[in-house]
Amino acid sequence: MPEPAGPDLLRLDGVCKSFGKVVVADRLSLTVGAGDLVGIVGPNGAGKSSLFGLIAGDLRPSAGQIVFAGRPVTRLDATARCRMGIGRTFQVPRPFGGMTVLENVLVAVQQGAGLRRRPSYAAAAAVLDRTGLLGDANIPAERLGLLSRKRLEVARALATGPDLLLLDEVAGGLTDPEVAELVTIVRGISAQGVAVVWIEHVLHALTATVHRLLCLAGGTFIGDGAPAEVLALPEVREVFLGTEVTASLHQAGPRLADGQDREDR
Template identity: 35%
Template structure:
């Protein structure tokens, strides 16, 4: 039986009178890549923010490696081993690539500079940024900034990595390398939740897909099965012919 690294049970979140998440539950086996899908406003970002500790759930629980982390602050969750990236890169623009990743390791994980430098080197190698370590981020292209987001998260030594739309803004020649990077990260033992709209990424990169719409789960299963699900087609891909 596969070990479960993350267990989400009955999560509900309200914003005023709006039900942003309504009874969301799933288990994520260790070592897998799970795709998280849904139309804009479905609740994906809210769910990610709850898992990472930016929001507290109004109801329900989240267990990470068997430990209830519901309502833990984000810095504590990061140090337990959960990290995330952002769809729009948010580096320190005046710092170099190396400095950006070093800051993430030292302050995100709370480790010494010496230990952080080791993690920085690993992260840059995994994301193909070693040759850009001395470049200031304000001079970098979109593909490199996307990789930098991933590298900064990796510097915190995560066991679970939530990656927000890594393919957004990439062209057809850049996309395969990003998929390869995600695969290489997985091979190091990191479990991944991938939030993405690009179908090619979902079909090629993930083991399972979890779909929510209007805050409610509507499908969870193998990519081919989910893509054929009538509810998914209607709410996310458009009406069937």
């Protein structure tokens, strides 16, 4: 396993979360160093987006602790965590449709990064420039195409001035040249020292970009290391060969029984 690039920025200790019988996080533990560039893969329903919800504060874990920048943030809400430096994108873009692209980014700069007036305008323009959205600045976000919507998700998260950026399938549904553009943007963000955790189904984009790859299945990590090594693991291969349904059933069975046991006691 490669050493983290810096001191721990984010640490998850035994984080648990389930929706009814569906376990999305089963004693998850994870550390991300400052400036790290980490990829996460896994089958649908593995708990990838829920993991981001737990880190960003949209979901409350039922057990475990989350530490960011040396401070426990488990009890803080999404607003507070954003202001501390956790930026996130949503798998299904959530633009402020009635606002222009510029206004979308501006509200993130002013609220997330705490800038005002002219400094906030300059910061917003700089973010739009970096994400290739300057030409669309005055267009209402609801009129954007898919690529621009994905870019706006990244731009808005970036505008909050994060130390940790959570990217949730920003390359999904895009053509190869568009994916290449996004990869360039993500590399640029990482090069400036922002730690990036990137969930992606478009594997070639991910493996070409990240230094470290995690595989999440059934709420637990089944692989963690260099991308090529992780993808060569038999457990990971099994998941990606399309046998994940049976595999996760086998895994989930005893765990579910276990969880119910604990509840009964």
